[in-house]
Amino acid sequence: MKKSHKITTVTALAIAPLVLSACSGGGGGEKAGGDVNTLSIVDYYNNEPDKSLVQTALDRCAAELGVSINRETVPGKDHIQKVLQRASSKTLPDVLMLDNPDVQEIAATGGLSPLSQYNVDTSGFAEGILEAATYDGEVYGLAPTVNTLGIYYNKELLEAAGVQPPKTWDELKAAAAQLTSGDQYGIAFSGIATYEGSWQFLPFMWSNGGDETDLTSPEVAEALALWQELVNSGSASASVINWSQADVKDQFVAGKAAMMVNGPWQIPALQKVPEIKWDSVQIPVKEAGQESVAPLGGEVWTVPVTGDDAKQAKAAEFVECISSDENQLALAEARYTVPTRTALADEYVSRVPEMESFTKQVATARSRTGKLGEDWPKAATVIYDAIQLSLTGKASPADAFKQAAAG
Amino acid sequence: MNRTQDMQGTTAGGHVSLTRTGKSVPAAARRGPAPETNKLTPRARKFSREAVVRLLFVAPAALYLLLFFGYPVVKNVTMSLQDYGTKTFFTGEAPWVGLANYVAVVNSNLFGPAMVNTALFTIGSIAGQFVIGLALACFFKRRFPLNNFLRSMLLLPWLLPLIVSSATWRSILDQDSGILNQFLAGLGIISQPIPWLTSPTVALLAVVLVNIWVGIPFNVTIMYGGLQDIPDELYEAASLDGATGWKAFRHITWPNLQPVVSVVLVLGVVYTIKVLDIILGLTNGGPANATQTLSIRSYQESFINFEFGVGAAFSNILILISLVFAVIYLRANRRAVDD
Numbered sequence: 001m002k003k004s005h006k007i008t009t010v011t012a013l014a015i016a017p018l019v020l021s022a023c024s025g026g027g028g029g030e031k032a033g034g035d036v037n038t039l040s041i042v043d044y045y046n047n048e049p050d051k052s053l054v055q056t057a058l059d060r061c062a063a064e065l066g067v068s069i070n071r072e073t074v075p076g077k078d079h080i081q082k083v084l085q086r087a088s089s090k091t092l093p094d095v096l097m098l099d100n101p102d103v104q105e106i107a108a109t110g111g112l113s114p115l116s117q118y119n120v121d122t123s124g125f126a127e128g129i130l131e132a133a134t135y136d137g138e139v140y141g142l143a144p145t146v147n148t149l150g151i152y153y154n155k156e157l158l159e160a161a162g163v164q165p166p167k168t169w170d171e172l173k174a175a176a177a178q179l180t181s182g183d184q185y186g187i188a189f190s191g192i193a194t195y196e197g198s199w200q201f202l203p204f205m206w207s208n209g210g211d212e213t214d215l216t217s218p219e220v221a222e223a224l225a226l227w228q229e230l231v232n233s234g235s236a237s238a239s240v241i242n243w244s245q246a247d248v249k250d251q252f253v254a255g256k257a258a259m260m261v262n263g264p265w266q267i268p269a270l271q272k273v274p275e276i277k278w279d280s281v282q283i284p285v286k287e288a289g290q291e292s293v294a295p296l297g298g299e300v301w302t303v304p305v306t307g308d309d310a311k312q313a314k315a316a317e318f319v320e321c322i323s324s325d326e327n328q329l330a331l332a333e334a335r336y337t338v339p340t341r342t343a344l345a346d347e348y349v350s351r352v353p354e355m356e357s358f359t360k361q362v363a364t365a366r367s368r369t370g371k372l373g374e375d376w377p378k379a380a381t382v383i384y385d386a387i388q389l390s391l392t393g394k395a396s397p398a399d400a401f402k403q404a405a406a407g
Numbered sequence: 408m409n410r411t412q413d414m415q416g417t418t419a420g421g422h423v424s425l426t427r428t429g430k431s432v433p434a435a436a437r438r439g440p441a442p443e444t445n446k447l448t449p450r451a452r453k454f455s456r457e458a459v460v461r462l463l464f465v466a467p468a469a470l471y472l473l474l475f476f477g478y479p480v481v482k483n484v485t486m487s488l489q490d491y492g493t494k495t496f497f498t499g500e501a502p503w504v505g506l507a508n509y510v511a512v513v514n515s516n517l518f519g520p521a522m523v524n525t526a527l528f529t530i531g532s533i534a535g536q537f538v539i540g541l542a543l544a545c546f547f548k549r550r551f552p553l554n555n556f557l558r559s560m561l562l563l564p565w566l567l568p569l570i571v572s573s574a575t576w577r578s579i580l581d582q583d584s585g586i587l588n589q590f591l592a593g594l595g596i597i598s599q600p601i602p603w604l605t606s607p608t609v610a611l612l613a614v615v616l617v618n619i620w621v622g623i624p625f626n627v628t629i630m631y632g633g634l635q636d637i638p639d640e641l642y643e644a645a646s647l648d649g650a651t652g653w654k655a656f657r658h659i660t661w662p663n664l665q666p667v668v669s670v671v672l673v674l675g676v677v678y679t680i681k682v683l684d685i686i687l688g689l690t691n692g693g694p695a696n697a698t699q700t701l702s703i704r705s706y707q708e709s710f711i712n713f714e715f716g717v718g719a720a721f722s723n724i725l726i727l728i729s730l731v732f733a734v735i736y737l738r739a740n741r742r743a744v745d746d
Contacts, residue, residue: 081710084496109497183583193693194711238605239582241694256584377712388695392607407516 036314038068042082043097043299046073049268053334057144060330061321067314087111092304094315100132100143100300100367101195105374107135113303114138118316124341125323128296132367135374142323145337146298147263148361149203151284152270155277157184157258165281166259169226172284176235179258186235188248188257191227191387196245198383199295199368200261201227203283205383206293206366212379213371215386215401222286224397228390241391252276263297264358267336280357296365298337338362480726487719495715508720517699525700525725528615528686529679535619536675537668540626545660547627548634558631565624573688576617580604580689607697610690614698618685622678626671633667634660666739673736677729701725 039062045054051073062069072093074082080102086092087109098106106112115122115138122130122139126146133141151172153165161179166172176186190200201223205212210220230236237243243251245262252260253273261283270278282292301322303315321327328339332348338359339348345363349356369376385404389395395403487508489501512518547558564572579587580603588600603613641659645651650658683702686692692703701721709718 080713084493084713088496088499105493109494111497193691193696237583238602242577242604242690381712385696388693392605392695392697394607394695 036067036311038070039095039311039315039318040093041069041071041095041097042074042086042093043071044074044076044079044099045097046075050335053331056334057322057327057331060327061318064321065314065317067318087304090307092306094303094306094308094311095318096302096304097299098141098302100129100146100296100298101369101376101380103133103141103300103302104135104369105377106302107138107140108374111304112140113305113312113316114140115142115303115316115319118303118313120316120320124343126296126340126342126362126365128362128365128367128370129298129300129340131370132296133300133302141300141302142319143298143300143340144323144328145332145335146296146340146362146365147265147337148294148296148358148365149200149261149263150280150282150294150357150361151259152252152262152266152278152280153259154252154255154257155279157255161258165279166284167281168284168288169286173226173229173233173235176230176259177233180235183256185237185251185257187230187259187261188236188243188251189227189230189240189261190243190245190248191231191240191384191391192242192244193384193388194244195377195380195384197241197387198380199297200245201383201387202366202368203261203292203294206295207283207285207290209290211371212368212376212383215379215382215405216398218398220401221398224386224390224400227387228397231391232393238391241388252278264336264338264355267354280354282357282361291364292361294361294365296362296367298340483719483723483726486715487723489716491715491719493713501716504716508716511717512704512720512724517696517704520696521699521701521704524611524698525680525702527611528618528682528698528700529676531612531615532618532622532679532682533672533675535615536622536626537672539619540623540671541630543623543627544630544634545656547631558627561627562624564621569621569684570688572621573617573685576620577604577689580613580617604690605694607695610694610697614686614689617689618679618682621685622675625678626675629671630664630667633664637663669739670736673732673739676732677736680729680732681725701728 041058043054045051055071058069058071076099079099083092083096083098083106092111096112103112120139120142122142125142129143129146130139133139133143151165157179158165158175163175163178164171166175172187179186191197204223204226205220208219208223210217210223214220227236231238231240237251237257240248245266248257248260248262249266249269251257252262253270253276255276264280270276283294285292301319303312303319306312323340325339325341325344328341328344329348329351331337332339332344332355333352336352336355338355339345342363345359349359368380372379382401382404386395386397386400389400389403390397394400486501488503488505489495490504490507491501495501543561547554579585582588582600582602582605585600585603587603588597591597592600602609604610637660641663642655645655645659681702682700683706686698686700686703687706690698692699692707702725705718705721705725707718708714708721712718
């Protein structure tokens with residue numbers, strides 16, 4: 001009897017922490033109606049300097065609209081997971097930033113509210129970025145600035161070798177070959193088996209007339225053949241299949257690559273290494289006279305459906321404010337991205353001359369989801385699988401796309 | 408443990424004494440309902456109290472298992488039978504699709520290679536870890552200066568976060584500027600740099616090598632403990648009979664280490680078969696899908712393609728395979744305890 005009493009107490013004590021811990025944790029969400037005083041915001045600018053630069057723009061809009069903001073930044077890798085999590089727990093923020101190729105997929109779930117509902121003016125924006133943010137004829141978000149890809153080159157190395165920045169594929173191959181010596185490669189790009197690899201391949205594929213709706217076309221295969229030739233000839237490292245764009249930048253900064261395919265968001269990092277003198281040109285085309293078509297990158301600000309109409313209306317105003325002319329120029333200048341209102345291009349280039357080639361590239365740039373919409377991720381997977389197959393010598397460029405498409 | 412056994416003892420004792428008293432009761436009275444209930448009431452009360460106590464002992468563990476193992480496993484199984492995608496998170500709708508996800512998994516071109524890679528990765532890793540681990544454990548059994556210090560240094564790979572080690576190994580194994588290739592070239596062992604992480608034929612080997620490095624501390628630690636349990640007298644007696652060195656290992660160490668060996672191997676398999684972080688960090692399943700394993704497939708289907716149903720199906724197959732080894736482990740463990 002005595003013993004069992006003791007045992008009961010001991011067991012009860014053992015259970016206690018479990019029961020207690022069940023009580024703690026799990027805060028409550030806030031629900032406010034009527035007057036809107038605060039807006040919650042989620043974005044993925046979690047690294048400096050972007051984090052504070054974006055904060056400045058957000059603060060400016062908050063002051064203009066007379067609201068306080070509650071911002072959360074998450075790492076880019078976890079962003080969509082976070083969005084899905086918050087969607088299922090009904091705690092989506094009032095203003096949500098999305099990477100532009102994700103907008104249509106999220107809009108398709110019914111989780112975003114169309115901006116036309118709030119009479120947001122979407123005129124004057126570059127067509128590509130509107131296309132990316134449009135689902136079923138409705139615009140779901142606005143991007144203040146965008147980015148794209150170009151070729152960076154190391155001025156000193158090119159001058160020393162007497163090489164001009166390439167404009168066509170033949171010039172690119174010749175220049176890369178000439179610039180390769182010792183442990184220095186002519187060119188670096190990212191052929192990694194992620195969406196980054198597909199994104200880097202697009203400008204070559206699109207400029208050559210290839211299209212994501214038919215990845216088995218000869219134009220697409222030719223673009224892959226160019227990459228394969230660069231690797232097989234030794235002008236690019238075989239490691240490109242494992243390099244992210246940040247790795248590519250590291251190679252360029254270390255002087256191990258004379259040219260690289262990369263975007264303007266790398267400029268702040270490049271400016272930290274003043275020894276490297278660089279400039280940029282548009283992605284080369286196969287034959288002179290063709291138009292260089294690069295993909296549009298950048299983030300779109302959207303208004304998720306939270307069920308609070310007053311807040312959603314305020315959030316729409318906020319989204320409109322982030323993309324105002326003033327904010328576009330300020331963000332573009334600080335972050336080395338291109339304003340999305342086409343009318344601002346000239347003024348922007350006069351303010352930030354380093355961005356000339358990128359601004360030109362953006363004018364003709366295409367969105368990744370423009371044609372395929374929410375099916376884009378599948379095509380992107382086929383593209384990076386094909387890149388891997390051909391650059392590792394497991395398949396010819398044409399067969400690579402067939403094999404990759406087979407799953 | 409002791410407490411429970413104690414309690415079982417009392418229960419058994421109580422039963423015996425009760426039956427004895429029962430025997431002394433006349434047969435007619437025993438058949439009568441009234442005295443039977445009279446007799447049973449105190450027993451039932453006692454029995455129920457003991458049952459409650461027993462239940463309370465089990466409850467915390469049961470609750471924990473249900474919450475943290477039962478729920479995820481059940482959720483994973485149901486998820487694998489649903490079309491669970493991005494939309495589900497917004498609408499809460501996940502239509503039942505029966506076995507369609509499993510059909511998609513088995514029919515995907517990567518399923519076969521992933522199975523083969525999982526097997527090669529597991530067998531290669533375990534073989535390497537075990538042989539090197541055993542050799543090192545035997546080595547550290549001797550007494551020599553700095554033995555303890557060196558043995559604790561050996562734990563280092565275990566203490567590093569796997570993401571850190573895989574990032575470090577990625578740069579060590581780099582084809583162009585990696586220190587391993589430069590080292591091998593400096594020794595004159597290789598003339599051409601080895602494409603550790605860039606060639607589909609070599610990448611799996613590279614990943615296995617890194618995983619062996621990660622697993623050695625575990626193997627050494629467990630087997631060193633096992634070696635300590637082998638009495639020195641056995642070796643002394645054997646050396647009198649002329650069995651030293653290899654013979655001593657073959658006839659004393661190996662048979663006496665058997666229970667520990669089986670535990671190390673089976674635990675090793677269960678740990679290795681689900682390895683994700685090392686492969687993600689080193690190759691991300693590439694190049695050209697050469698290092699795709701079941702766990703990588705599961706991760707990529709769920710968190711890259713957001714096909715959570717297909718991802719769950721992959722991971723259920725993985726759980727099933729692990730389960731087989733877990734059962735083997737439990738049996739081996741019981742045998743080890745019996746021994």
